[in-house]
Every structure is written in structure tokens, then in C-alpha cells.
Amino acid sequence: MSPRSPREISVLVPPGLAPLYPDDPSRIGPYLVLGRLGQGGTGTVYAAVDVSSDNAGDRLVAVKTLTSPELEDPSAYPALARRLRSLAAIDAAQVVTPLAHDADANPPWAAMPYMAGERLSHYVTKRGGLGSGKLIALAVGLAEGLSVLHARSVSHGALRPSEVMLGTDGPHIMDCAVAPSALRIRGNGATWLSPERYRGGSPSPASDVFAWGAVVAFAGTGRLPFGTGEAGEIAERTAEGAFDLEGLEPGLRPVVDRALSPDPDLRPSLREVVGSVIAVWQAEHNPYEEQPGRAEISRILEQEWHAIEPPARIPEVVRLEGRMAGKRPTRLLFAAGTAALALGLIGAGVWGIGQFLPSSDQEESSAEAAADAQETEEAVETTIVARFDPSEQEDPEKGPWVYTPVDRDDTPIRGQGVPTHEAWALQWDEDGEPAEADIDPEAEVLCAKFCTAPEDVFLDEDFRGTYEMTGAEFIDYLSWGPVMIVEVTFDEESMEGEGPPEIVQITELFTD
Ligand SMILES: Nc1ncnc2c1ncn2[C@@H]1O[C@H](COP(=O)(O)OP(=O)(O)OP(=O)(O)O)[C@@H](O)[C@H]1O
Numbered sequence: 054m055s056p057r058s059p060r061e062i063s064v065l066v067p068p069g070l071a072p073l074y075p076d077d078p079s080r081i082g083p084y085l086v087l088g089r090l091g092q093g094g095t096g097t098v099y100a101a102v103d104v105s106s107d108n109a110g111d112r113l114v115a116v117k118t119l120t121s122p123e124l125e126d127p128s129a130y131p132a133l134a135r136r137l138r139s140l141a142a143i144d145a146a147q148v149v150t151p152l153a154h155d156a157d158a159n160p161p162w163a164a165m166p167y168m169a170g171e172r173l174s175h176y177v178t179k180r181g182g183l184g185s186g187k188l189i190a191l192a193v194g195l196a197e198g199l200s201v202l203h204a205r206s207v208s209h210g211a212l213r214p215s216e217v218m219l220g221t222d223g224p225h226i227m228d229c230a231v232a233p234s235a236l237r238i239r240g241n242g243a244t245w246l247s248p249e250r251y252r253g254g255s256p257s258p259a260s261d262v263f264a265w266g267a268v269v270a271f272a273g274t275g276r277l278p279f280g281t282g283e284a285g286e287i288a289e290r291t292a293e294g295a296f297d298l299e300g301l302e303p304g305l306r307p308v309v310d311r312a313l314s315p316d317p318d319l320r321p322s323l324r325e326v327v328g329s330v331i332a333v334w335q336a337e338h339n340p341y342e343e344q345p346g347r348a349e350i351s352r353i354l355e356q357e358w359h360a361i362e363p364p365a366r367i368p369e370v371v372r373l374e375g376r377m378a379g380k381r382p383t384r385l386l387f388a389a390g391t392a393a394l395a396l397g398l399i400g401a402g403v404w405g406i407g408q409f410l411p412s413s414d415q416e417e418s419s420a421e422a423a424a425d426a427q428e429t430e431e432a433v434e435t436t437i438v439a440r441f442d443p444s445e446q447e448d449p450e451k452g453p454w455v456y457t458p459v460d461r462d463d464t465p466i467r468g469q470g471v472p473t474h475e476a477w478a479l480q481w482d483e484d485g486e487p488a489e490a491d492i493d494p495e496a497e498v499l500c501a502k503f504c505t506a507p508e509d510v511f512l513d514e515d516f517r518g519t520y521e522m523t524g525a526e527f528i529d530y531l532s533w534g535p536v537m538i539v540e541v542t543f544d545e546e547s548m549e550g551e552g553p554p555e556i557v558q559i560t561e562l563f564t565d
Pocket residue numbers: 090091092093094095096097098115117149165166167168169172215216227228233450451
């Protein structure tokens with residue numbers, strides 16, 4: 054970020070940065086809030102900048118406001134303050150720790166370096182399991198990150214693929230401030246919870262080792278090690294040690310196998326984990342090294358961690374008028390040509406871009422375009438039938454989510470019993486251009502088949518789904534599930550706004 058005039062700054066922002074909601078803060082501590090990076094179960098993460106900094110380098114930060122239900126009880130605050138202080142004292146490449154925090158603010162917040170990269174969950178969903186070298190680098194990097202946390206008496210408690218950011222230099226463990234209670238874990242989210250954590254136990258080094266094993270198994274095979282299902286079903290499998298490591302790099306299997314032991318006392322320590330993973334790598338690359346030394350961790354990351362590039366960022370001018378009075382900043386997104394020019398400057402973080410400011414003519418014509426778009430939107434129906442294909446999702450966790458309007462094929466497959474989900478999904482033709490929508494995590498969702506075990510369907514007599522779920526669970530299926538054909542209802546007001554419309558109701562349509 055570089056100061057341009059007292060009233061405006063320029064900054065490179067991530068491409069998927071969502072606009073602020075009306076109730077979002079425009080300032081958090083010393084940071085000016087630019088947009089939303091996402092919302093999870095423990096808070097909301099904003100992209101923000103520190104305008105008081107003279108550093109012309111990359112000052113984009115991620116600020117998380119901690120609004121987790123675990124913090125509703127004021128007695129949780131002293132522990133949160135201690136935990137944030139411990140985290141802030143950590144200086145380790147593999148862990149994202151607070152640059153600044155305020156546990157007494159309402160809500161408490163923590164500012165972290167903005168991490169450019171791709172979440173492990175997203176990466177594996179798109180490309181499948183990691184190759185052997187990269188997997189070993191991931192396994193050792195995560196184990197080392199957890200060791201650093203444990204050395205400060207902090208157990209992560211919620212390690213999972215979506216909390217691992219793959220950067221250009223290696224994996225980074227995120228979201229160390231608050232671990233959600235096991236009671237709030239739904240569906241496949243139980244995969245990463247050790248049996249003792251699922252039963253309500255506190256985060257511990259041994260439960261982090263379990264999560265490490267599950268994450269490495271997922272990263273290596275591209276599959277959930279305990280299969281899919283309701284949280285309770287998965288927890289039964291974790292308690293029985295019923296995991297599937299088929300296809301995992303053979304050298305890593307023994308240590309992952311032990312890490313996933315239902316009995317915390319039988320799991321290896323992180324020291325053993327780090328040693329075993331290094332030994333697997335040395336056996337292939339450095340057979341003469343006698344002891345698996347720590348220096349090997351950097352060597353492994355240097356040699357094996359490549360081809361992970363963060364998405365290019367987009368330049369924005371942020372106008373500061375009215376900021377001190379608490380008004381929202383104006384964000385001007387640049388034209389495509391300017392964005393392309395910016396790609397060459399990624400890494401510099403921030404640059405002066407005054408010459409590209411749109412003229413008032415351009416602003417007028419974009420206002421006209423917006424008015425036209427609004428007119429078109431008014432003609433759009435609030436309920437449509439749409440196809441959601443997990444493989445088409447840019448960011449299946451954060452959205453916005455891509456859907457394609459569809460219509461039923463004239464010749465549905467009949468008389469063959471319940472079709473497979475794939476055969477059924479093929480019976481629908483495209484009926485419009487792909488578009489993007491937000492999904493309300495609280496949306497009412499009625500599932501017929503995609504959410505159930507094979508051969509099970511939940512239908513009423515009109516062949517509509519009846520199995521109740523939430524928007525958050527539907528979003529979860531957009532990372533893992535099959536293609537889904539659903540009737541969606543948009544929130545009418547959201548269709549009038551500038552951003553993607555919001556889906557508030559979803560019903561799977563199904564017929565035999
Ligand atoms: N330091 C960071 N740099 C860049 N993006 C971040 C950073 N921290 C979080 N994010 C992004 O913000 C979004 C929300 O993150 P968050 O961790 O709150 O969500 P979550 O993992 O879905 O839920 P939970 O609150 O349960 O951990 C995610 O897309 C995440 O990648």
C-alpha cells in the first residue's frame with residue numbers, strides 16, 4: 054500500500070474479495086477494512102490495510118473478528134487473551150500467527166499476515182491427491198508447525214484441510230485462535246476430530262497428531278480416510294480405527310496408521326512423526342544421512358515444494374473520504390486491461406495507480422451499465438432449477454458458487470429402478486448461461502439423494518427431496534459431492550443488489 058493523497062490509497066486485493074455487508078465494521082483496531090475474505094464457524098475474516106504504516110511494501114492483512122459461540126461466556130476471555138499472546142510470540146514459517154490482536158475488544162479480533170495461496174481442501178478437490186514429494190513436504194511442514202505450537206503449550210484443536218494454506222514456500226497452518234466445540238461439527242467435518250475430541254475432550258497434542266494423520270491421508274489419497282456420512286457415523290469409524298489408507302505413499306503409511314489410532318496413548322509424538330517423515334524422504338534422496346536432522350525439513354521443502362502459485366491480485370484504489378466518520382470506503386475495481394498490467398507487479402504488493410483512475414465519463418457509463426443490469430435482473434425469476442457441479446466451483450468453501458440453469462430432458466430414464474445419481478443428473482439440459490450466487494449458510498435445504506448413502510432416497514410424492522439440511526451442509530457437498538440438480542429460491546432483495554444474488558432455499562429434484 055502506498056499513500057497517494059490524504060484521501061486515497063492503492064492496494065492489490067485478492068480476486069475473490071467480497072464486498073462488505075451493511076453491518077460490517079469499516080475499521081478494526083488500526084486497520085481499514087476493505088472487504089470480506091470469508092466467514093467461518095469461529096468468526097469473519099476481512100481483508101484490511103494499516104494506513105498508519107510507512108512501509109510501502111505489502112500491507113494487506115487479514116483481520117478475523119472472533120464471534121465464535123465458544124466465546125459467548127465471558128469466562129472464556131482470559132484464556133483467549135493468553136492464547137493470542139502465546140501465538141503472537143511464535144515466529145515460524147509454518148504457522149500463521151497474529152501481528153496484532155485485541156482480546157478485550159467487542160468482538161475480539163486478531164490481525165494476521167495476508168496469506169496468498171490455495172487451501173489444501175480446494176487444491177486436493179480440484180487436482181486429487183498430492184504426489185509423493187509434495188506430500189512428504191506437506192507432512193513434515195505441518196508436523197513441524199504443530200511442534201512449534203505445542204512448544205508454546207498451544208494445541209490447535211481444529212486442524213483440517215481448509216485450515217492449511219499452501220503458499221509458495223510451503224504449507225501454513227491457519228486459524229489457531231479458537232477451536233470450535235465438537236458439538237458444532239457436522240458431517241464430514243468429524244473426519245479430523247480424534248475420538249476423544251469428538252466425545253468433548255479438550256484439544257491436546259495427541260488430538261493434533263490424529264488430525265495431522267487424517268489431513269495427510271486425505272492429501273495423499275484425495276479421499277476422506279473415514280469415508281463420508283453424518284458426523285456420528287464418521288465418529289463411530291474413528292473410534293473403531295476403521296480408516297482406509299489405500300493408495301497412500303507406502304513409506305508414510307505406518308506413521309499415519311499410528312497417528313489415526315483411536316487410543317491417544319498409542320499415537321506417535323510429533324517428534325517421532327517428524328523423524329519418520331524425514332526418514333522416508335532420506336531413504337529415497339539421502340541414504341547416507343544417519344540421523345534424520347531438523348535441517349532436513351528446510352531441504353525437503355526447498356526440493357519438493359514447487360508449482361504452487363497464489364492467484365494473481367487485482368489493483369484497487371481505496372478512497373478514504375468519510376472514513377474517520379465511520380463511513381464505508383469506496384472501492385474501485387480496475388478495468389481488465391489495468392488488472393492484466395498489475396499481474397506483472399504482483400509481489401510488489403502495492404503500487405501507485407493514479408493515472409488509471411476512471412474518468413467521470415467512465416463512472417457514468419458504468420452507472421448506466423449497472424442500471425441496465427438491474428433492469429435485466431428484475432425480469433429474473435426468484436425460483437429456478439439449477440445444476441451445481443463441484444468441479445466447476447472456483448472456491449467451493451467461500452463461494453460465490455457457480456450454477457447453471459437447467460431444464461429436464463424430454464426423455465427421462467424410466468423403468469430402471471432408481472437411477473444412479475450420475476445417470477439422473479445427465480437427464481437435465483442446460484437452459485441458460487452459468488452464473489454465480491451466494492448461499493445462505495442457514496438456507497433451508499431438502500435433499501433427495503446426493504446427501505445419502507447409495508440406494509437411499511428421501512422423496513415426497515412429487516419426487517422432491519425431504520431430507521432436511523442447511524445451506525452450510527450443502528456448501529460442504531460442493532467440495533465433495535456429486536453433481537446436484539436442485540430448485541433454488543433467491544432472496545428477492547439480494548437480486549436487486551450489485552453482488553451475486555443469495556440463495557435462501559434449495560430442494561433437490563429427483564425422479565425414477
Ligand atoms: N491470514 C489469511 N490470509 C488470507 N486469507 C485468509 C486468512 N485467514 C483466513 N483467510 C480466509 O478467510 C476465509 C474464512 O476463514 P476462516 O478460517 O474463518 O473460515 P473457516 O475455516 O471456514 O471457518 P472457521 O471459523 O470454523 O475456522 C477463508 O477463505 C480463508 O482462506
